[in-house]
Amino acid sequence: MNKHLLAVALATAAATGPAHAAEWPSRAITMVVPFAPGGVADTVARPVAEAMSRKLGQPVVVENKPGSGGAVGIAHVARATPNGYTILISLPSISSMPTADKLIGRQPMYQLDQLTPIARITADPTVLAVRADSPWKTIKDFIEYGRKEQISYGSSGVYGTLHMYMASLANAAGLKTLHVPYGGAGPALLGLLGNQIQAVAASPASVKQHVDSGAVRVLAHWGDEPIEAFPDLPSLKSLGYDLEFYQWSGLFAPSGTPRDALEKLGDAARFAVEDARVKKTIEGAGLPIKYLDTTDFTKYWQQDASGLIQTVQRIGKVD
Template identity: 60%
Template sequence: MKLTFKYLFFIINTGLLINLSSTVFAQENWPNRPITMVIPFPPGGVADTVGRPVADALSRSLGQPVIVENRAGAGGGIGMAAVAKSKPDGYTILMALSSISIIPEADKILGKQPSYQLNQLKPIARFTADPTVLVVRSDSPWQNYQQFIESMRKSPGKFNFGSSGNYGTMHVPMEMLKANQKFFMVHIPYTGAGPAIVGLLGGQVDALATGPSSIVQYIKAGRVRALAHWGEGRLAS
């Protein structure tokens, strides 16, 4: 199974961005005040790990502070919706994961009114495209991927996995794996990857599927074991 998630950098709003380029930017000499980067997850996750150095680099390049604001909840949906509905003046930007495209569609399937639409956001750049990694604590009984799958099949519902929230980049891969390998695990949604990793380390959950940048320090420290990843070949780290 091959699955790669892309982490995108978004700015509000497709149509208005074009208008701003020809009018407001020329009049205001954009940017002439601080910019807010909304990260729709708590500290410690992939978006936060990637977003903070990007914000620092943008601050130096643009000559204006880029202030990071973590607005977590609903698998990232709260922060994403806040940016989608913010004033389209170029001063509110979003560091998003691929769940940005999943959440509105999932809401429609469940009969809910989506809190935002993708056409409210304009993509600017992609910063990472790392494959999601399946990890367990180093004191777990599973030494490899095959042992993990066999154990899940033998004991349906006995074990659980954490995620950054419903429909997110940590939830969907595990649901795909469960369906593909025909086993059942209980899903424990957190408000972001950071709290989910804390849950794994503390023994509240048995496994995670997360980005390498948010978990590699714990793998190197021997606290977490990587069993597999949704990508091609071996990961250099």
């Protein structure tokens, strides 16, 4: 190739490079929910994905990949090609599972540095739920009973957030408990409703309809401020237990995803949380939208992950 043709080729490449990048997205995007349908992540994912589809001009398809407390789906995204076409919506357990795996001598399925935050969508303190026909009318009843007799509780999986929250309460209050892991928050709640377990830590959104129907009673929450859905519900901190956990949902992409794609995904996430239909659906389910952009979510995630990792280490190896 002579110098003239080389110059033309380089100029063409320079001109077409940005244009090619601007074409993203040119096909459907998969939003992985690493839990079974029915939990917080799934509840948030579906309206958010629909709104993001409208903003991006391409379908954002929700795909549930449950297993190992969320690790299967998270690892799938962590290992995905970082091109913006595979993203994740996850919960705080994303932060603790690699540490938990190391604690029990198992190779982690993913590492935190394999994922990059896009945006936080919601944040809500977890509530302690029991069947309405249980003998416990208050959290004090529950604790007094649990110090004498074993209480079975369900979770989304070993070392998942719901497991850690209940294990932390058991440790702080001196309760006798039996942990029964399920494949997600939804199945754990069904286990409670089916009388397979006696208690569960859950999001206010997932239990509100069952509280309203008279099937479930909530006893306390892990937050620091009153919960809108249950304004009279006491916090564990108000009872003297230094326990504070929030069940947030956030979007992630594989590390190395091009900045252009991340920015467009972030813009689409902001569009979604500001969309009237999304607000109506998510807030109608009892989930407060607490949006954080990429910068603020990254800072929040670092701090939250540090606290959760310390919690896992304090709980130690469990069966």
